[in-house]
Amino acid sequence: MKRLKIVGIGEIVWDEFNGVFVLGGAPLNFAHFARQLGAKTYIIAAIGKDELGDKALKKISELDVDQSGIQRNDLPTGVVHAEQIPGSDDVVYDIYENVAWDALEFDPRYEAVLQDADAICWGSLAQRTAAAHNHIMKILDCAPATCMKVFDINLRQHYYSREVIEKSLEKANVLKLNEGEVMKIAELLEMPDPDAPQNTIMALIDKYDLKYVVYTLGSSRSEIYSADGLLSMIPTPKVENFVDAVGAGDSFTASFVTSVLQGKDVRLSHKIAVEVAAFVCTQKGAINPIPNSLLDNLNL
Numbered sequence: 001m002k003r004l005k006i007v008g009i010g011e012i013v014w015d016e017f018n019g020v021f022v023l024g025g026a027p028l029n030f031a032h033f034a035r036q037l038g039a040k041t042y043i044i045a046a047i048g049k050d051e052l053g054d055k056a057l058k059k060i061s062e063l064d065v066d067q068s069g070i071q072r073n074d075l076p077t078g079v080v081h082a083e084q085i086p087g088s089d090d091v092v093y094d095i096y097e098n099v100a101w102d103a104l105e106f107d108p109r110y111e112a113v114l115q116d117a118d119a120i121c122w123g124s125l126a127q128r129t130a131a132a133h134n135h136i137m138k139i140l141d142c143a144p145a146t147c148m149k150v151f152d153i154n155l156r157q158h159y160y161s162r163e164v165i166e167k168s169l170e171k172a173n174v175l176k177l178n179e180g181e182v183m184k185i186a187e188l189l190e191m192p193d194p195d196a197p198q199n200t201i202m203a204l205i206d207k208y209d210l211k212y213v214v215y216t217l218g219s220s221r222s223e224i225y226s227a228d229g230l231l232s233m234i235p236t237p238k239v240e241n242f243v244d245a246v247g248a249g250d251s252f253t254a255s256f257v258t259s260v261l262q263g264k265d266v267r268l269s270h271k272i273a274v275e276v277a278a279f280v281c282t283q284k285g286a287i288n289p290i291p292n293s294l295l296d297n298l299n300l
Contacts, residue, residue, distance in 0.1 A: 004039040006119045010126030011101040012045040013078035022285030023059045029250035029286040030121045031065045036290045037258040044069035046104040052077035075100040102129050106138040114142040119257050123154035127164045140171045152176040152253050169208045176214040176253045201225050232270040239281045247286020252277040272298050
């Protein structure tokens, strides 16, 4: 079987926890975990010509994620201050502005990167400037019709708009969102029954011809939907030795997408995603190797 080619598009950031810097950014997290599950992965993003940019390239090389889609510019490499909310699994982010990934530009070489991609994944955050939004839309157009196009919405602070959400949904055939995001989307797009998430999800599937919607509800459960309705529901396992939830959603998305493309059914792909995300919650930050013991338990 041909090795999958999977691409993350958007931001590369350093998450700063009490003075400790951990490399991340949703598209890179996604690419890292898809790589862990056997895909050949690429990242399309921009970093600065600075020390943090140099360190990011070194770390990405160690992760065996292809760097050919990374641009460098004169803005600083992105930094996000992350802080755990006491007594909660949630993390609050202070996302620095006017950084390198805000100036991501279309490059003709991306046509070669994306022309035979099996899956691409992007979010809303990297589109917070009008210029970056326009360039990302053009980048997405390089992907083939057969590609799984995953919009992992990742609403952060005020960095999104109705236009960004609608344009991305028009490009996507898979949507990933969480409990808070589905309510915001229902209000923003004036969808029916904002207090009934399942109705909103089914309306989104119908309006944008989505193949899957991946819906996560934190410590409660996660659900997978298609035009046929609810396909799979799995309770979120209790995580012993919880550290933080940074990157858990990205690992979930990557695991589900990679597993489905490898030919596993939706229920098994969902189970793999749940188990990988639970592991990520026991680690500091997102980018950590999945232990062989977990891969063996999942028959990967």
